[in-house]
Amino acid sequence: MPSQSVLIVDDEPDIRELLDITLSRMGLVTHSAATLQEARTIVGQVNPDLCLTDMQLPDGNGIDLIEYIQQEFPHIPVAMITAHGSVEAAISALKAGAFDFVSKPIELDNLRKLVSSALQMQGDASLAESAMHEGLIGSSPSITTLRQKISKLARSQAPVHIEGESGSGKEVVARLIHNNGPRSHGPFIAVNCGAIPPELMESEFFGYLKGSFTGANQDKQGLFQAAAGGTLFLDEVADLPLAMQVKLLRAIQEKTARPVGSSEEQPTDFRLLSATHKNLAREVEENRFRQDLYYRINVIDVRVPSLRERLEDLPVLAANLLERICERHGGPSIELDRAALDALGKHSFPGNVRELENILERSLALSESDTLSARDLQLSSIPTPAGPPPTSESEVARPASGELRHHDVHGDLEGYLENIEREVISQALEICRWNKTATAKLLGISFRSLRYRQKKLGLEE
Template identity: 70%
Template sequence: MAAQRVLIVDDEPDIRELLDITLSRMGLETFSAATLGEAQSLVSEVSPDLCLTDMKLPDGNGIHLVEYIQEAHSHIPVAMITAHGSVETAISALKAGAFDFISKPIELESLRSLVSRALQLDGDTASLNKAVSSDLIGNAPSIQKLRKQITKLARSQAPVHIQGESGSGKEVVARLIHHNGPRAAGNFVAVNCGAIPPDLMESELFGHIKGSFTGATADKPGLFQAAAGGTLFLDEVADLPISMQVKLLRAIQEKAVRPVGSNEETATDVRLLSATHKDLVAEIDAGRFRNDLFYRINVIDLHVPSLRERAEDLPQLARTILERIASEQEEEKLRLDDSAIEALSNYSFPGNVRELENILERALALSDGDLITAEDLQFSSMSSRNPTTRARESDKEGKHTWSEEEAYGDIEGYLDEMEKQILSKALEDSRWNKTATAKLLGISFRSLRYRLKKLGLDE
């Protein structure tokens, strides 16, 4: 098997020699150019598998070479060599289509890691498209565009910011970018920035050393370390406190993190993806998000369409999701009748695909046959719920008294607690016989099983 080829473009002989020796020891065949013109000629002549180029060249710059290769030889990944701390240059290169960048002075371990990742790209765009299509359901123009963007971005190491409404599938998109790229063998670590208490956030992201604070009984690696060699996905990044945004910015720019309590930084090797349902520009204007961090994570902006923007995909999406849910629950194959499809098509889905999944899971539990109808979807009961539920009086056993004020701000939690208490009592009265419990409550066994699972009573 012929050795893979790498084109080295730099006007400094010492740099070219260093790269040539390092890459040759990796079993790679190298070619060198000192100018933009020489590089363009060699790209056509030797068809390299990777191009490493300096930013400053005697007759142009590395960005021009990136653009040339993107236009005429888009299958060839290009990595940019930049001056230390030149964040603007690195971002410009990534926006132009560079695979990744590395800063001078060049660290050989980082170089070998970058080259290894880049050469994992086999240029099989058709296979990537097929893989993305199988996970991203639909044929609406907005989805077709998104599919093409994912395929292209999977081949890059550029930070991507994914924007879209809650429930639209931002994490699905992030996972597709990871699993179809050169980091697929590494970990995909997703973290909801809004779910971590502010006082624990630094430790969670960067780790801590033993004794750094009360309760730190051992060294603990952070999420950056857990994602080493893979992808770190920061969901709801707009919820990061300002103080944490400063530390995150430094970690991204220096490609290193400092665990809590440590005096030394640890190098990191992660691809950063982020997402939010908020408008980050508006958050910046309101003083809640740093402009410099936005500039760093938003190298590539990706929009995930809401379900309303791809309404023509709803029937196919609903049938595919229902089939998956039924398979996971080991149920027989169920179908949606025309009335159900019409009811779904007339609904606005403020919760997008996630809400569609919840509606179909509930419908599957409540349906008695193998056909789901509009009635099983229970849209009327969803719209009729309101927080003015009649208060319940305390029973003789002294159980909790429910009042309408408890539903304010959390009606779903209020109703779940009521249902949980009713189910627990029915199970107890039926001596934990689920068939008898379903009969006592006047619901199907399937519906009972769904409700018990939803409320955590199925153990």
């Protein structure tokens, strides 16, 4: 197997020599260029597997080279060498399409990791394309464009911010970026920032040492450390308190994390992806989100379309979800009839793909036929808001009427209702001495619906 090659572009002979020695010891073939024009010529001649370029060149800059390679040789990853502390240059390089950047003075360990990651990306294009289609169902223009953008972003190490309504599939996009990139063998750590109590955020993100506070009986690894070598996905990042935003900014800039109770910072290496259903730029304008953090996490932004914007994908998306639901619960395959598809097409889907899945799962449980009808969907019982889409998961799930006790309203509504359902079915099974046919008749539901609910609620024998 021929050795992989790297093009080194820098007008300083000492830097070129240092990189040449380091990469040669990694078993790589190196080529060198001192100018932008020379680099363009060599790229066309040798078609390297990776390009390392300085920012400042005698006849131009590294951004020009990145843009040229992106246009003419998009399969070649480019990494930028920037001056120490030059955040603006690094962000400009990432926005132009650079794979990653390394700062001067060059730390050889970091350089080796960067080069290894970049070279890992070669040769997996067909597998990545297949995985992309499995993860993003549909062929609408918006989904096709999104799929292409994800494929390109997966090759980079740039921080990506994902925008989209609740339930539209932001975490799906984040996982695709991770799974199709050079960090796919590392961990994918997903964190819902709105679900962590403010007083626990520092210890959750940074970890802590044994004895650092009451109840700290052993060392605990933080999320930053847990994501080392992989990806950290901050969902609902706009919900982070301002005090935590300051600490997050430092961790991103310095690539270090200091556990609670420690006097030393620990290096960590992760790719940052974030998401929110809110307008982050507006959050900055209204002083709820730090502008400097906004620029660091929003180097590249991706928008996930709502389901209303891609209704042409509804038939294939619904069929795919139904197949997954049937497989999950071990039942036979079910289809939607034409009237059911028409009814779905007229629904507004404030909860997007997540709502569609919930509708299909509920309908499957209640249906007694091998085909779901419009009546099975019961869409008329789902309130459709006249105003803008809900701004949180709780608004999507909020009941239209009825009262719960105070602690139930502020707790887990779905879990509360499941407990009631579990109790009713358990009593019916006891009355019928676990005869499922008799139990289904007593409850007024189909035998298949009873089996589904037993499995879902953990009531199987």
